[in-house]
Amino acid sequence: MSAIVLKTHGMTHVGKVREANEDAMIVDPRWGLYAVLDGMGGAMAGDVASNRARDVIHEYVRAKKKTLEPRALLEAAITAASSAVHGEAQARRDRQGMGTTLVMALFVDDNKAWVAHVGDSRAYLLRDGRLTQLTRDHTVVAELMAQGALSPAEAENHAYKNVLSRNLGAKAEARPDLLELELVAGDRLMLCSDGLYGYASTDATSGAVAWWARRQAFLGAARERGLARSPICAVLSPDEAIDIVAGNLAEAIFHDLEKSTGVNVWTYAENLAHGWFDQGGAWAPLAEMLDLLVGAAHAVVVAIAHEDQALALLVETAVQRAFTTAEMAVGGVLAERLRVTEGELIKAHTLVQTSVDESARFQETPTIPFMPAARPVADLASPEVRAHLQAVAQAARGVVGTGRVPARNVIDAIERAALDPVNATGSAIQARELYGVRALEESGVSPLFDALDQGRAAFVTALRRAGGDPQIAVAVMRRVASAQLALAAALAGLVVEGAAPISERLREATRETASLRAEVASNEARLADLERQYATRAAKPSMLPRLPRKPGGPS
Amino acid sequence: MSLADRVMVLRDEVLDTVERGDGDPPGTDVFDAIVRALAAHGETAPGLDLTLHDAIARRLAWGDTEEVLLADADQVVHRLARAVERALRDPLEEMVVLEVAAEVTTAVARIVALAAVGRAQRDRAARSREELAQKRLREALAEQRATLIRFDRG
Numbered sequence: 001m002s003a004i005v006l007k008t009h010g011m012t013h014v015g016k017v018r019e020a021n022e023d024a025m026i027v028d029p030r031w032g033l034y035a036v037l038d039g040m041g042g043a044m045a046g047d048v049a050s051n052r053a054r055d056v057i058h059e060y061v062r063a064k065k066k067t068l069e070p071r072a073l074l075e076a077a078i079t080a081a082s083s084a085v086h087g088e089a090q091a092r093r094d095r096q097g098m099g100t101t102l103v104m105a106l107f108v109d110d111n112k113a114w115v116a117h118v119g120d121s122r123a124y125l126l127r128d129g130r131l132t133q134l135t136r137d138h139t140v141v142a143e144l145m146a147q148g149a150l151s152p153a154e155a156e157n158h159a160y161k162n163v164l165s166r167n168l169g170a171k172a173e174a175r176p177d178l179l180e181l182e183l184v185a186g187d188r189l190m191l192c193s194d195g196l197y198g199y200a201s202t203d204a205t206s207g208a209v210a211w212w213a214r215r216q217a218f219l220g221a222a223r224e225r226g227l228a229r230s231p232i233c234a235v236l237s238p239d240e241a242i243d244i245v246a247g248n249l250a251e252a253i254f255h256d257l258e259k260s261t262g263v264n265v266w267t268y269a270e271n272l273a274h275g276w277f278d279q280g281g282a283w284a285p286l287a288e289m290l291d292l293l294v295g296a297a298h299a300v301v302v303a304i305a306h307e308d309q310a311l312a313l314l315v316e317t318a319v320q321r322a323f324t325t326a327e328m329a330v331g332g333v334l335a336e337r338l339r340v341t342e343g344e345l346i347k348a349h350t351l352v353q354t355s356v357d358e359s360a361r362f363q364e365t366p367t368i369p370f371m372p373a374a375r376p377v378a379d380l381a382s383p384e385v386r387a388h389l390q391a392v393a394q395a396a397r398g399v400v401g402t403g404r405v406p407a408r409n410v411i412d413a414i415e416r417a418a419l420d421p422v423n424a425t426g427s428a429i430q431a432r433e434l435y436g437v438r439a440l441e442e443s444g445v446s447p448l449f450d451a452l453d454q455g456r457a458a459f460v461t462a463l464r465r466a467g468g469d470p471q472i473a474v475a476v477m478r479r480v481a482s483a484q485l486a487l488a489a490a491l492a493g494l495v496v497e498g499a500a501p502i503s504e505r506l507r508e509a510t511r512e513t514a515s516l517r518a519e520v521a522s523n524e525a526r527l528a529d530l531e532r533q534y535a536t537r538a539a540k541p542s543m544l545p546r547l548p549r550k551p552g553g554p555s
Numbered sequence: 556m557s558l559a560d561r562v563m564v565l566r567d568e569v570l571d572t573v574e575r576g577d578g579d580p581p582g583t584d585v586f587d588a589i590v591r592a593l594a595a596h597g598e599t600a601p602g603l604d605l606t607l608h609d610a611i612a613r614r615l616a617w618g619d620t621e622e623v624l625l626a627d628a629d630q631v632v633h634r635l636a637r638a639v640e641r642a643l644r645d646p647l648e649e650m651v652v653l654e655v656a657a658e659v660t661t662a663v664a665r666i667v668a669l670a671a672v673g674r675a676q677r678d679r680a681a682r683s684r685e686e687l688a689q690k691r692l693r694e695a696l697a698e699q700r701a702t703l704i705r706f707d708r709g
Contacts, residue, residue: 440675449665456661460654470646474653478636481653481660485632488664489625495668496621499675506678509685516692523699530706 004111004185008034022046023193024054024100032107033061037100038121038193040167040255040264045089045098049169052088053081053100061106070108071178074116078102078168078176082118085169089271097248097264097271099169102176103135103191113189115179119167120263125181126188134179138166140328147432148498164263170270180402207314208258214300215250221296222246230292231285232276245272249293249322257318262325269326273333286330294323385475388468389418392476395462400454406447409434410455410487417483418476427483431490440498448491456484558648559594565638569631581623582631584610585663589635592655604662611666621667628663632656 010027022039024047035057039050060077068076081102089095101119108114115123120137136142143165144150168174183189219242227233233241252264276286297319305312393415400407413430434451438444459480463473567573570580588607614624639652 440672442669442672445668445672446665449661449668452661452664453658456654456657463650474646474649477650477653478640481632481636481657484657485629485660488661489629492621492625492664492668492671496671499671499678502675502678502682506682506685509682509689513685513688513692516689516696520692520695520699523696523703527699527702527706530703534706 004183004187006032006107010034022050023195024050025191026054026058026104028058031062031065032113033058033104034106034189034191035102035104036121036191036193037102037168038119038195039098039100040267045095046100046255048088048095049085049098050100053085053102053168056081056084057102057104065106070106070114070180074104074106074114074178075176078116078118078174082168082174083172086172089169096275097252097267099167099267101164101193102168103193105181105189105191111183113181113183115181115189116176118174118176119164121191121193124190124192126190127184127186134181135177138164138177140165146437147435148437164266167263167267170267207311207318208254210304210308210311211250211257211300211315211318212254214303215247215254217303218250218296218300219243219246221299222293225292225296227289227292227296230289232272232281232289245289246293246296253297253319253322256322256325257315262321265322265325266329269329270333273330277333277337283334290323290326290330294319297323382475384469384472385479386419388466388472389415389476389479392459392462392466392480395466396455396458399458399461404451404454406434406451407454407458410451411458413487414455414459414480414483417486418479427486427490428493431487431494434487435491435494440495440502445495449488452484452488452491456480459484557594558596558651559590561643562593562635562639562652563590565635565642568638569634571634582627584614585628585631585659586635588659588662589631589652589656592659593652596651596655604659607659607662608666611663612670615670621671624667625664628660632660 006029008027008029010025012021012023012025024037024039026033026035028034035054037050037054039046039048039053057077057080060080061073064073064076085099089098101117101121103117103119103121103123104115105123106114106116115134117123117135118138120139121135122137123134125132125134136146141150166175181189223238223242223246227246228236228238228241230241230245233245236244248268249265252268255264256262273286298316301312301316301319304315393411396411397408400411402408413434417427417430434448438448460477463477463480466473566586569586570582572580584607587610588604591604591606611624615621635656636653639649643649643652
């Protein structure tokens with residue numbers, strides 16, 4: 001195939017509402033690197049987040065492109081950027097909550113590109129006159145839809161359809177989705193932020209402006225209600241408490257209303273909750289603070305209602321949505337922390353059980369003929385085992401090649417679950433990602449288990465080829481087998497779960513049929529009764545022919 | 556003594572027959588499938604294990620839920636992993652057992668999932684029949700109501 005000639009172009013515009021451009025981009029034909037980043041959150045820190053992430057990614061790719069495989073390069077560059085943005089957000093109070101979305105393309109060959117994305121910035125491919133969206137938005141609603149919890153129609157009308165489930169900077173690590181793309185001559189690849197595909201509506205903009213114009217009223221109401229006395233603001237002066245806690249929220253609501261998203265409030269609430277829980281704070285003060293802020297926002301809505309009822313309704317809806325989003329985000333943080341605690345408990349419990357079983361086994365069952373002297377067992381958590389596991393996973397990806405995407409996904413899932421064996425919910429999440437959206441038929445389910453077999457076989461092949469210390473190898477195999485077992489059971493569980501509503505609907509249908517049958521039988525009986533009565537009325541003696549008298553019968 | 560024979564010796568420990576009795580404790584089907592697969596390991600390519608398939612279908616037919624079957628398989632494999640870690644001298648043999656156990660586990664999960672799919676398809680078909688019956692019953696009801704109205708008027 002002849003080499004494809006690339007023509008590239010990039011453009012960004014601040015728009016008519018904002019003062020600072022929160023989008024950033026990379027257009028670097030020399031390194032084949034193109035990216036769009038859409039910053040958000042914090043006190044005017046969206047542009048800081050997107051610019052910081054852009055610089056880190058650009059530097060990383062320039063430094064490592066020649067030495068790393070594209071997938072590893074992209075994952076490492078994105079993680080480095082996320083870590084940098086997160087670190088900067090944690091270091092400065094006025095930047096807490098900042099983050100950015102990212103969509104990037106890396107051209108690695110004359111006709112091959114890798115696309116990576118985090119958040120709701122998108123990549124589109126125009127080929128043969130047909131525009132295809134290559135990326136799936138990392139929004140809460142999109143993830144629910146992928147799991148089958150929402151239909152496309154429900155998702156389209158969902159109040160939180162733009163709330164991001166992943167972004168770059170909210171946490172130190174990021175989970176990008178990657179895609180390898182074969183290009184042909186004439187292809188056009190477009191990377192863009194939501195500013196291009198989902199610009200704000202007039203209503204949203206006027207609502208945003210109305211809210212922003214009354215920002216000071218909101219801060220005043222929060223002050224009156226005693227925000228500065230909250231234990232969460234204990235280390236801040238009263239003015240700082242108002243500016244940082246209430247001011248950032250006011251700004252987050254403004255940005256969300258302006259762009260019809262919930263991401264800014266989500267990030268704000270997550271950071272607030274993380275910061276508070278990290279200090280050992282309890283749930284109650286956080287809930288009280290949110291209630292207090294809801295009250296302050298409601299006071300603003302009442303003030304707007306005196307001037308313009310329609311506008312007040314618009315702002316009230318946005319405010320309610322913002323606080324629901326905040327509660328969801330705080331709930332997510334709590335759930336995450338509970339999972340970690342649960343994992344630690346399981347680990348502690350397993351350690352206790354193992355020690356009890358070991359002693360009991362060796363004391364009580366000494367007569368099994370092939371019982372050996374204790375064989376040194378490689379520590380499951382040792383860095384050598386982890387490193388070997390990662391190397392084997394990489395080799396297993398090589399065994400399945402680039403064509404069999406489901407098998408590669410299985411290898412990724414097994415690797416993740418094997419590296420984090422105490423996280424009981426990890427396998428369920430991996431299984432959900434693998435399951436995606438599929439028909440509940442043999443043709444939909446079998447490929448899933450075929451991929452599981454292929455992934456496991458690739459792991460075993462790679463493990464045998466890798467050689468090395470047998471103790472390390474067997475420790476890796478134990479982890480892989482355990483992870484694979486959990487994954488297979490979780491996948492089967494998902495199928496069973498998916499089949500359950502069908503049985504339930506059958507039971508409902510059976511009940512309804514029985515009810516209809518009963519009604520028909522009852523009507524039948526009533527009709528028979530009526531017919532009998534009718535026949536009795538109609539058959540008056542004068543109207544009936546006289547029956548012939550039997551000879552010799554009674555007169 | 557082959558590897559399958561040596562693993563067979565661990566049956567009582569893995570199936571916990573002391574606690575559960577040695578008749579047919581839960582997970583027997585999975586353990587037996589692992590032993591069968593070990594006996595054939597390296598000699599023949601693994602295919603469909605109809606015995607395992609039948610055993611699982613029988614347990615489902617007797618009223619065990621899919622969750623119970625999966626939990627039994629999980630327990631057997633974990634107990635087996637711990638038993639072979641203690642009992643086998645050669646790590647490479649332990650790897651073979653773990654590999655075969657993982658293979659059987661996937662087979663169990665696949666059979667359970669396909670059984671659920673089969674049940675869903677049967678339920679869908681049954682629901683279609685129910686809906687057809689409901690349609691006819693509704694037609695009959697409409698006729699009955701019309702007749703009742705005629706009676707009321709007449």
